[in-house]
Amino acid sequence: MINRYGFAEMEETNIFIVRNGERSLEAWRAGGFIAIGWSKARDLDKETDWYAFKEVIRQAYAADWGPVTPQSLALQASSAFQFIRKIVIGDLILVPVPGAFLAAKVLSPAYYDHDATDDDAWKHRVEWLTTDPCPRGYCANALQRRLKVRQTCVNVTDLRTEIIDALNRTHPVSFSEVVLAKAYEPVASALLNAIIDQQLEDLVAQLAQTSGAKAVRAAKNTKAPGDADVVATYELGIGNEESTIKVAYQVKQHDGATGITGVMQLIERMEADSEIVRGCIVTTAEQLDEAAQKLADENDIVVITKKGLVEWILMSGLKLLRPA
Numbered sequence: 001m002i003n004r005y006g007f008a009e010m011e012e013t014n015i016f017i018v019r020n021g022e023r024s025l026e027a028w029r030a031g032g033f034i035a036i037g038w039s040k041a042r043d044l045d046k047e048t049d050w051y052a053f054k055e056v057i058r059q060a061y062a063a064d065w066g067p068v069t070p071q072s073l074a075l076q077a078s079s080a081f082q083f084i085r086k087i088v089i090g091d092l093i094l095v096p097v098p099g100a101f102l103a104a105k106v107l108s109p110a111y112y113d114h115d116a117t118d119d120d121a122w123k124h125r126v127e128w129l130t131t132d133p134c135p136r137g138y139c140a141n142a143l144q145r146r147l148k149v150r151q152t153c154v155n156v157t158d159l160r161t162e163i164i165d166a167l168n169r170t171h172p173v174s175f176s177e178v179v180l181a182k183a184y185e186p187v188a189s190a191l192l193n194a195i196i197d198q199q200l201e202d203l204v205a206q207l208a209q210t211s212g213a214k215a216v217r218a219a220k221n222t223k224a225p226g227d228a229d230v231v232a233t234y235e236l237g238i239g240n241e242e243s244t245i246k247v248a249y250q251v252k253q254h255d256g257a258t259g260i261t262g263v264m265q266l267i268e269r270m271e272a273d274s275e276i277v278r279g280c281i282v283t284t285a286e287q288l289d290e291a292a293q294k295l296a297d298e299n300d301i302v303v304i305t306k307k308g309l310v311e312w313i314l315m316s317g318l319k320l321l322r323p324a
Helices: 025-031 050-060 070-086 141-146 157-168 175-193 197-210 261-272 290-298 306-318
Strands: 015-018 033-036 092-097 100-106 122-128 153-155 214-217 230-238 241-252 276-283 302-304
Touching: 015 070, 015 157, 025 033, 025 092, 033 070, 050 070, 070 122, 070 153, 141 157, 175 306, 197 214, 197 230, 197 241, 197 306, 241 261, 261 276, 261 290, 276 306, 290 302, 302 306
Parallel strands: 015 092, 241 276, 276 302
Antiparallel strands: 015 153, 033 122, 092 100, 100 122, 214 230, 230 241
16 A cells, blocks of 8 residues: 555554654765664674673673663663664654654664764665655544653564554544544444434434424325425524525435435425425435435435444534544
8 A cells, every 4th residue: 555655554564763863964964874872882793692792882882881780781782783683674753853753664674874973884775665754643542642752773563554654644643533443343333223204303403403403203104206204393583584494305324335315305395395405315324325316416416324423423412523
């Protein structure tokens, strides 16, 4: 799958956060690399064993550190071990920047740059995948917290879903969006299994009332042609003039797709009642079939399928704003 940054999601690779600290991010991006320090420990890439790796660092910095506890040594060495021994070609790297993060794909094993300064001796060649940083507002809380960690290098592969979601987003994460995602399936299931036709019509009438309408289930004994299940009346004030607007709803409890019959019935009722200025098909189905959707479009009929109905229920019940 290609995301909005133009690169394929890497399903089998690991993902790491690498902090640039005081190093020059401009140099990283211009040079196509990421880096950590440890210039005095030149043989770290030769050690695959964790204990031997720590010993190389201890000996290299013995004159600078003096005596060091095992816990302190392990903390100092852990980021270097992740960077040099665990990051491999193809892995995804996130580099935190103020209010956002950049992403890069690893192109080389770790190597020691003999010409580098102490701040960026150990490097990986990378391809920078993001020109514009991905805002932290696009990240779920778990990813936002992990982007704040102080370690120079940390594995965040367990947050793959959250990371790919952030990179694919076009707007910030919102509370209402998260609620909708979590509550969608139970509400959608209840619409099909825990409510009968008349109850669904009553529910649509209640939903219309949340937008300021006076809504009732339409009488079924009328001789008027066509059919409408709910009629919502809106009292509007336009300047000094008062106006009444009626919206007719045709409600269908279907699974799969809703056919053309309901659309035809609604159009007939609207043609017979000049006070009805707008029609709406509400269905628990995933969609209208092709003919029904075409007829609805041609007659300016609003279509609310299962997804829209679930969102309407949740938004009305929770009194939240619809996500941007």
